[in-house]
Amino acid sequence: MNAWSGDWESEGPEGVLIRNAVPEDYGRIVAVCDEWWGRPVAHILPRLFLDHFHTTILIAEKGGELLGFLVGFPSPTKADEAYVHFSGVAPEQRRSGLGREMYRLFLDAARDDGRTVVRAVTSPVNERSIAFHRSIGFAVTGPHEGYDGPGTDRMAFELRL
Numbered sequence: 001m002n003a004w005s006g007d008w009e010s011e012g013p014e015g016v017l018i019r020n021a022v023p024e025d026y027g028r029i030v031a032v033c034d035e036w037w038g039r040p041v042a043h044i045l046p047r048l049f050l051d052h053f054h055t056t057i058l059i060a061e062k063g064g065e066l067l068g069f070l071v072g073f074p075s076p077t078k079a080d081e082a083y084v085h086f087s088g089v090a091p092e093q094r095r096s097g098l099g100r101e102m103y104r105l106f107l108d109a110a111r112d113d114g115r116t117v118v119r120a121v122t123s124p125v126n127e128r129s130i131a132f133h134r135s136i137g138f139a140v141t142g143p144h145e146g147y148d149g150p151g152t153d154r155m156a157f158e159l160r161l
């Protein structure tokens with residue numbers, strides 16, 4: 001059993017509970033993500049991610065309060081890859097190791113599943129995300145011009161397992 005099992009639950013830093021998501025978590029995530037990012041990002045996470053990928057999504061909470069999430073999934077077409085679409089930690093919980101711990105659980109599950117590479121992307125302005133991914137071992141390239149369409153450049157992250 002691991003963080004892709006659909007009913008995973010474990011204790012993270014400072015007594016935070018980390019568990020697999022259920023589709024009903026969707027509303028709680030979109031309710032906080034604009035504030036957590038400091039800009040509008042909710043449009044990046046349509047409901048379909050929670051409906052169809054919740055068994056590999058991680059939710060962190062304490063006393064019922066949402067403190068973090070990691071939205072990722074194994075690639076259905078690239079058998080050796082997994083992808084992290086969206087991850088965030090509540091401002092008051094940052095630098096406690098929660099972001100790193102959610103990634104550790106996801107990467108372990110990806111490795112168990114035979115995946116050898118994990119990818120993610122971020123906006124070039126998101127220096128915190130770039131520093132975080134570099135710190136946990138991702139190679140960083142970019143900006144890749146027009147990666148997500150005209151005028152939308154992206155930094156790319158890659159971690160070989």
Ligand SMILES: CC(C)(COP(=O)(O)OP(=O)(O)OC[C@H]1O[C@@H](n2cnc3c(N)ncnc32)[C@H](O)[C@@H]1OP(=O)(O)O)[C@@H](O)C(=O)NCCC(=O)NCCS
Nearest residue numbers: 086087088089094095096097098099100128129131132135
């Ligand atoms: C990026 C984010 C998820 C990191 O979560 P976190 O729980 O604070 O990260 P951790 O405490 O696990 O940090 C692990 C390491 O990453 C690096 N890091 C994290 N935040 C950093 C920052 N603001 N500046 C520089 N390095 C940072 C550090 O090396 C840190 O280790 P240290 O605290 O021992 O020095 C969080 O800041 C966040 O939610 N940001 C807004 C949303 C976002 O940009 N998400 C990522 C893109 S999808």
